[in-house]
Amino acid sequence: MVLEIIRDVLAVSTVAAFLTLVLILCEGMISNYGPCEVTLNGSRKETVQGGKSLLLSLQEKKIFIPSACGGRGTCGVCKVKVLEGGGPLLPTETPLLTQREQQASVRLSCQVKVRGPLAIEIPEEFFRMHQYRARCSRIEDLTYDMKRFTFELTEPETISFTAGQYVQLRCPPYKGSREEVSRAYSIASDPLENRRIDLIIRRVPKGICTTWCFEYLREGDPVSFTGPFGDFYLRDTQTPKLFIAGGSGLAPFVSILWQMKHAADGRQTVFFFGGNRMEDLCLLDEMKAFEQALPNFRFVPVVAKPASESRWSGQTGLVTEAVQRSFERLDGWEGYLCGGPGMIEAAMRVLRQMGIPDEKIYYDKFA
Amino acid sequence: MNGLGAEIWQAVVVCFAAVFTNNILLTTFLGMCPFTSVSREVRTAAGLGGAVVFVMTFTCLLNWMAYHWILVPLGLEFFRFILFIIIIAAFVQVVEMILDRFSPRLYQNLGIFLPLITVNCAILGASLFMVIREYSLIVTIGYGFGSGLGWLLAILAMAGIRQRFSESRVPAGLQGPGITLIIAGLMALAFIGFTGVLS
Incomplete structure (x- = not known):
């Protein structure tokens, strides 16, 4: 009786294990597209491991295409121009691309799979954009509903930005917000002080990220953000x-x-x-x-x-x-x-x- | 040789019956979910139907082998539900990967429907019927292929009809799935007319 049970369990497990093995082998052999070369803006070349979405592949190369939904194909933010090798437009993309964008071969980078050499075009500022880790070193009350947060950079240790630009601060899930969200805040510190940034944040009633900053974020806590973004900067003209x-x-x-x-x-x-x-x-x-x-x-x-x-x-x-x-x-x-x-x-x-x-x-x- | 010939003939008969008189969709109403939701256009319906023919034929074959060569000798017949499901899921996964890699064109037309089919009850249903009806290996191939073909035929006909009446005025409460089910019922009645054509 016991032997029979063991034998049956073994038999079934063997079949399941065999199928799993087949899947793993297929994944490694068939879905392995090998290294693929991605040409960015006609000049820069990056070699990525094929088989993943363009968005993720670029992220691994520290090129961050803004994306709000995290690659699920629902937000339509991660648009890039795919000049070669993107394959046909997918049904998952069409609802999020205008007619004009489709003609200009704009694609959602989270839906385009890297299968071979690709040529894409992205705004130059995406290259300068990085993901930063930092430590919240100081929280200072400016008014009854505004605070100044100072973030000391830990990785990378310095940031280069143009005065007037903003960063996307990541707000982790906390009690009251189940998903990670990102919100944009302008940098309010001296651009020469490249080891830290200041953000001035005003409390928004029921705001997901501001509530987190005001009630959960403490001095010494780790934070992360991406950036810098934006074209709000002082123009180099002589006019007042x-x-x-x-x-x-x-x-x-x-x-x-x-x-x-x-x-x-x-x-x-x-x-x-x-x-x-x-x-x-x-x-x-x-x-x-x-x-x-x-x-x-x-x-x-x-x-x-x-x-x-x-x-x-x-x-x-x-x-x-x-x-x-x-x-x-x-x-x-x-x-x-x-x-x-x-x-x-x-x-x-x-x-x-x-x-x-x-x-x-x-x-x-x-x- | 004579035995094999007879079996092949039986497979043809079963196949024909599975397409027309015993159409899996119209007699047992299995696989209704994609049938109602993906039958708006003939083109997409053909893609989905093609995928069903392919998957059904091969999963019936694989499941027959797993059932008769593994489960029956061990006396584990009751385990077929779970085993069939994991075999179908694994098979569809592998096919999807192969298509994606080697035939992007086919993947484009067929591949996006494959994950839909994994959880299609018609696929599992065909495998279970083949066990209940005690088909042999060759007859099972005919049955799987015929059932898939029958499903394809039904969804193609439905898509054709729906494209035709997309302009006509359907009462508000019956639009969409409602009228689709009524049409499916009428189609089922019509298919019963095939009974006795080949016996």
Whole structure:
């Protein structure tokens, strides 16, 4: 009886083991596409192990194509131009590609499998993009709902970014959020200080990532982010610049001002920083220091509704109203905006009226 | 030689019956899920049907061998459900890998349907029927091939019909799967008409 049971179990296990073996052999022999060469933008060549998706293969080569869904083919963010060797367009891709993209041979890199030599085209900035590991070394209260987080880089140890760019901070799963998410935050530190970055984060009610940053992230904790991304940076023109920010939209300007300070920038620059109440303003001392270091820089804090008993003597109302009060026309200026969508739209309207053409208005809009 | 000839003839008969009178889809209503969901276009229906013919023929053959050469001698017949399922799954996996590697064109047309078929009850059903009906190896090949062909025929006909009436006005409550099931019922009645053609 016992022998019979053992024999039966053995027989069944043998069959299952045999099938598994066949599958493993097939996986190794048939699905092994060997090394494949991927040509990027016509010049750079990378040799990757075939058989995996283009997205993963490039990730192994430290080229990070932005992807929100993690390669499941649902977000449509990981688009790249596949010039050769991509094979036919798959039914899983068509819903996420426009007609024009399909004609321009744009593909979803998470769906294209590397089967042989490939030629692809990706934006140059993807090359400079890296994944960073860091340690949260300091958390500082700026206002009642804004904090400044300092991340000391651990791997790689330095970062090179242009003042005004942002990083995608990874927020791990925690109580209340089951999936890992990434959120974009502008770097708010001196670009020459390449061993750390500062992020200024304002608490969003029920925000997944900001809740994690405010309630779970502690000094000393490891963090990781990718970047730097973005084309919001100070243009190299001689025209006077107007900065407008609301809330944590201040962040990229801190970085830009550091850059200006190092360059002893003499261009006329005015920075309007708006808050609802006096308590919303922050970094006033640092701004004063920038004013002293840069002779042609002026910082204008604006409070929308100062409490009646407060001693606020500065500009009041909306930032845009303050701009209109301070200037009659802004012909020949450049506008730099950072803040929520509402503020950006309003500021765009006002700047346009005051004589700045759309192509001279640069902005970083919070999504 | 005479015995073999008779068996081949029986395989042909069983095959013919499996296509028409005993159509696995229309008489037992197995494999209904892809039948209702992938029958909107003749082209995709043909791809899926082709994959079913291929997989059904070979899994019936493999399962027959596993059943008669492993399970029966050991007296483990009751174990066939699990064994058949893992054999089907492994077979489909291997075929998918081979297609993906050596025939991207075929993979494009057929391969994307393969994972769908792994969990298709018609495939498992055919293997189980072949055991219940005590078919021999050669007859099993005929049966597997015929059942697949019958399934292909049914889904092709359905896709053709659905393409035709895609323009017609179906009552709101019957659109989609509802009208598809009604058509499947009418088709089943029509297929019964084949009874007695070959006996």
